[in-house]
Amino acid sequence: MNLTLKGIPVIAIDGPSASGKGTVAQLVAEKLGFHYLDSGALYRLLALAASRRGVSFEDEEKLARLAEGLAIRFENGEIWMDGERVGDAIRTEECGNGASMIAAYPRVRAALLGLQRTFCKAPGLVADGRDMGSVVFPAATLKIFLTASAEVRADRRYKQLMEKGMRANIRQILHDIRQRDERDSARSVAPLQKCADASLLETSALTIAQAVDEVLARFRQVGVQ
Ligand code: DC
Secondary structure (H helix, E strand, C coil): CCCCECCECEEEEECCCCCCHHHHHHHHHHHHCCEEEEHHHHHHHHHHHHHHHCCCCCCHHHHHHHHHCCCEEEECCEEEECCEECCCHHHCHHHHHHHHHHCCCHHHHHHHHHHHHCCCCCCCEEEEECCHHHHHCCCCCEEEEEECCHHHHHHHHHHHHHHCCCCCCHHHHHHHHHHHHHHHHHCCCCCCCCCCCCEEEECCCCCHHHHHHHHHHHHHHCCCC
């Protein structure tokens, strides 16, 4: 099967929180010279914008309107919102939890759909998130469901936060990860799930480089490269 969007190859990488899909997706995009979409960053940006503007995480209507007017820019690995660098600010656990809450609203998801699709440009796109293969790019060339055990993911997130000099508590992180998995999987719109046509990549025992090679190998198998 060699499905492409407007003839542009898309690799959709979905999976739970802290599975490493962002790192893997970014490296795959670099190796192939493709564009990269971190869709989780959009939900995080919206959570940050809402908390800064005093918009309640329970007000779906206002959140959707805020999503439609988000002034954001992705540039050389940095993310800008309203003229400010916000790459680090959106990575906090607080922002991640807020993103998970507001991502459950259908109107918020609909408001971010068009924006996500604008990332699909030649020569290709690697997109990571929860519903890349199921909703945003259903005709993706390759769909990967990338996961790891909750304990391995908590450990990875802990190390990532420590490296950034942020305070972290591993038990709290594991608790948050489980709670977020539950919320992302149980919601009625675009829940986190492996689509029938996605191939599973379990990375608990893999290094990042091995996971990247595996995605590239599967991409070659679908016959595009
Ligand atoms: O991938 P992440 O942890 O940065 O995403 C933050 C939250 O955003 C996640 O808990 C659920 C939501 N999200 C989503 O619902 N759909 C996506 N495509 C990406 C993220």
